[in-house]
Amino acid sequence: MRFFMVMVGLLVVAKAGAWSNHATLAWPQLRDTPELVELQVAAEPLSSFVEAQAAEIVVALEQSEQWAQSYLPAYAPTPSALRPTVSELEEDPLGTFLGAIRVNPQLDYPLFVQLLPPDDQSSMATLGWNDLSFLEAGTSHIHVRYRPLDAGQAVSAADVFATASDEPDHGMDIGLFTDNHTPFGDRYAFGEQPFGNPNLPYGSQAPFHMGFFHLDWLTRKAQPGLLATYPLWRIDLYQRLAEVAFKTQHPYWGWRFMGWAMHYIGDLTQPYHAVPLPGVSTFDALLLVARGKTGEAVQLVSNRHGVLESYQWARVDQLMKAQAWRAPLLQAASVADTSASLTVDDVAGSVTAASVAAASDLDAALERYLPQQWISDPAFEWTGSGLEERVVADVIAQGGAESAAALDAVIAQQLRRFADALKRWVNTGLALQVKPS
């Protein structure tokens, strides 16, 4: 079983960034949500929110802690030194709060929004990825621009929520484990990283952004580390904090926390975040171990995942820049029409079950419609191949327009699941917002 473990570990390391830029993917739906677009909220520094509502925050943190300890089988409890009193939160609001929610304290958590169409064309002074994150920018972030906000400045809740939904990929969940050798890894008491390579820049966020809730018995037995994931805790925690913010008239933080939670929901609508090895059955995985072919299988799955993301990002970005809102792909990302809400139980259940159900068809489509070298050559590495920027042109050149159309159809299905979860989560936020205190 050791080799199987290595296989999963490598896979997770290779692709923990996923789903490209969440704010962009959410925008086709959000721009069409007047309750958020037309809602102006006042930007507020995190420290002033925490200081003002310290008492309510302490209660919410404690409730989330109790919930996580009883609901999540492999949850590592928050050490008592990090469970703050009201006066501790009031004395050092930012430091104490970031420690209490156990996120990376090396980020500034400043006030900003991502520029989304049509604002992304404007010539206003902006920030780039490097102003906001210590991580290297990938293709889907390198050209993105952000607008800094002043305290008190009015901003659309749609922009706040969309921007926040990408923020957990800025490094919030990087370096939290003991073996990541950060100044805070020991204090946070998450223990050693359960899977993924602890030494690679993006690797350490994997257990926070992936969740395998539908594993078969054998895989659970062979790979207990796969159960030690944290996205459900993040969702619950940020939802409770959003509730505090809404109830106490801090709607900016209400929507920003809801956006943080949305990140994990969005990740889990992706088969590659809900299934350790899409397209590989448990039996086949064990066979690969027996034959010593795990490394090759990992490389193939990893390449397919990488190409899928590059292709999807290139198509969506191209259509968004052209503001082609009626294009089928952007329609797929915006047609969710439901008044249902979304709960953590839904995410652990039906949402991720749908991701699992989509995994093998997705893998089969990639195998069929992508150029052979990309999907069946274990000596090839997609990431950094230099092909990312021309992925669409190459698919058409090698497979014809039918291949591109077939891939669009597969991506549309994923975007539909993403948009549906997004719409339901927005409904959840709207309901929290109007709840009388």
Ligand SMILES: [Zn+2]
């Ligand atoms: Zn993520």
